[in-house]
Amino acid sequence: xxxMVESGGGLVQAGGSLRLSCAASGGTISNYHMGWxxxxxxxxxxxxxxxxxxGDFTYYADSVKGRFTVSRDNAKNTxxxxxxxxxxxDTAVYLCAASSVFLPDLDQTWHSWGQGTQVTVSS
Numbered sequence: 107x108x109x110m111v112e113s114g115g116g117l118v119q120a121g122g123s124l125r126l127s128c129a130a131s132g133g134t135i136s137n138y139h140m141g142w143x144x145x146x147x148x149x150x151x152x153x154x155x156x157x158x159x160x161g162d163f164t165y166y167a168d169s170v171k172g173r174f175t176v177s178r179d180n181a182k183n184t185x186x187x188x189x190x191x192x193x194x195x196d197t198a199v200y201l202c203a204a205s206s207v208f209l210p211d212l213d214q215t216w217h218s219w220g221q222g223t224q225v226t227v228s229s
Contacts (some may be wrong), residue, residue, distance in 0.1 A: 108133030108218045110202050115223030118192055126187040126223060128202035136180040139208045141216060142187045144198035144225075153210035154200070155187060165210045169195070194229040 114126040126142070141156040155176035156165040164176055175188040185202055199222040205215045 108135065108138070108204055110204070110218055110220035112200060112202055112220045112223040115200060115225045117226045117228065120192060120194055120227055120229045122192050122227070123188070123190045124192065124225060126189065126200055126202075126225075128185040128187075128220060130183045130185075130204075130218075134180070135178065135183050135185065135204065138204035138206060140176075140178055140185045141203050141205065141210060142176060142185070142200060143203060143216075144196075144200045145222075146198040149198075151201075151213065156208065156210045157185065158208055163208075165208075189225070192225075192227045194227050197225060197227050199224050 108130050109132045111129050139158050142154045143151050144154050145151040154167050157176045157178050161178045173191045178185045201222040202220050203216040204218045207215050209215050
């Protein structure tokens with residue numbers, strides 16, 4: 107089964123930017139819709155951004171629309187999340203996952219979760 111490794115997280119000031127990467131191995135991501143999720147302490151995991159198999163359709167949570175951009179490079183087996191204008195409330199562990207169906211909010215349809223990368227935004 108495909109495995110994901112996230113990277114690119116860190117500590118950034120409010121208003122700053124980060125670019126997260128999700129590198130897959132053991133399979134090809136071109137078979138899947140790919141999603142970025144986040145989980146903050148004491149909160150449920152939420153879908154942040156999802157991109158379809160070929161990269162021509164996306165979903166964004168209302169809280170990140172206009173600030174985050176999801177993209178993918180199937181040749182590199184990698185998915186990206188460009189995060190701009192970061193806010194303190196974006197602080198969370200960010201994870202990527204794969205799915206055969208495009209249902210961002212149906213958690214049980216997502217698999218191959220990575221370990222996540224911590225994003226901390228200081229205000």
